[in-house]
Amino acid sequence: MTDKKKRVGILISGRGSNMAVLIKAARAVDYPAEIVCVLSNRPQAEGLKTAQAEGVPAIALDQSAFAHGEAFEAALDAELNRFGIELVACAGFMRILTPAFVERWHDRMLNIHPSLLPAFPGRNTHARALAAGVKIAGCTVHVVRAHVDDGPIIAQAAVPVRDSDTAETLAARVLAAEHRLYPHALALFARGDARVADGHVRGPQVPVNQEKDLFWPPLK
Ligand code: GRF
Numbered sequence: 001m002t003d004k005k006k007r008v009g010i011l012i013s014g015r016g017s018n019m020a021v022l023i024k025a026a027r028a029v030d031y032p033a034e035i036v037c038v039l040s041n042r043p044q045a046e047g048l049k050t051a052q053a054e055g056v057p058a059i060a061l062d063q064s065a066f067a068h069g070e071a072f073e074a075a076l077d078a079e080l081n082r083f084g085i086e087l088v089a090c091a092g093f094m095r096i097l098t099p100a101f102v103e104r105w106h107d108r109m110l111n112i113h114p115s116l117l118p119a120f121p122g123r124n125t126h127a128r129a130l131a132a133g134v135k136i137a138g139c140t141v142h143v144v145r146a147h148v149d150d151g152p153i154i155a156q157a158a159v160p161v162r163d164s165d166t167a168e169t170l171a172a173r174v175l176a177a178e179h180r181l182y183p184h185a186l187a188l189f190a191r192g193d194a195r196v197a198d199g200h201v202r203g204p205q206v207p208v209n210q211e212k213d214l215f216w217p218p219l220k
Pocket of ligand 1: 015018
């Protein structure tokens with residue numbers, strides 16, 4: 001590939017399974033982004049060890065060691081700049097960022113959320129989806145804006161909800177879809193095939209014969 005790969009920093013707080021699939025996907029020669037560093041606000045995040053094992057610099061910025069949120073975010077910014085980061089990918093980053101930080105990374109920061117936004121933003125999303133009785137659930141990769149789980153949607157994946165589902169079984173089905181969606185969405189965005197215009201993400205052009213509807217329960 002001739003174009004320069006976009007330099008991506010991933011923000012995590014825990015397990016880091018989405019982070020791990022992004023690291024793996026970005027190893028492909030034709031992937032338009034490289035994962036340059038992983039940053040966590042929690043030193044005990046398991047994902048830090050996974051990143052290290054994959055040879056990616058993994059840094060803990062213990063949020064409790066900072067006097068206030070702005071100081072933590074200043075340190076975060078400093079690390080991202082030190083690594084020359086161009087795009088930030090939040091992957092299970094469980095900290096609400098201030099509007100000032102979000103503004104600094106305007107249209108350069110992505111997030112994944114395990115629901116079909118704008119339905120069920122925030123925590124306990126699977127339990128709330130089950131309580132609402134939805135038949136189709138899913139996940140969303142979006143550009144980050146100041147409100148939690150809000151912002152132009154880059155890509156979504158849908159999965160069926162079964163009558164027997166618990167929050168845990170639904171979370172596992174959605175997570176498997178997340179692991180396919182995030183590398184796809186990051187690639188679209190990094191390549192410029194999906195970009196923000198007038199508040200929405202536009203592109204890429206998909207031939208009609210590639211459209212596929214999900215009916216659940218299935219049609220006979
Ligand atoms: C994922 O479900 C993600 O959508 C949500 O938090 C979870 C993080 O999982 N924001 P992991 O750390 O990527 O395994």
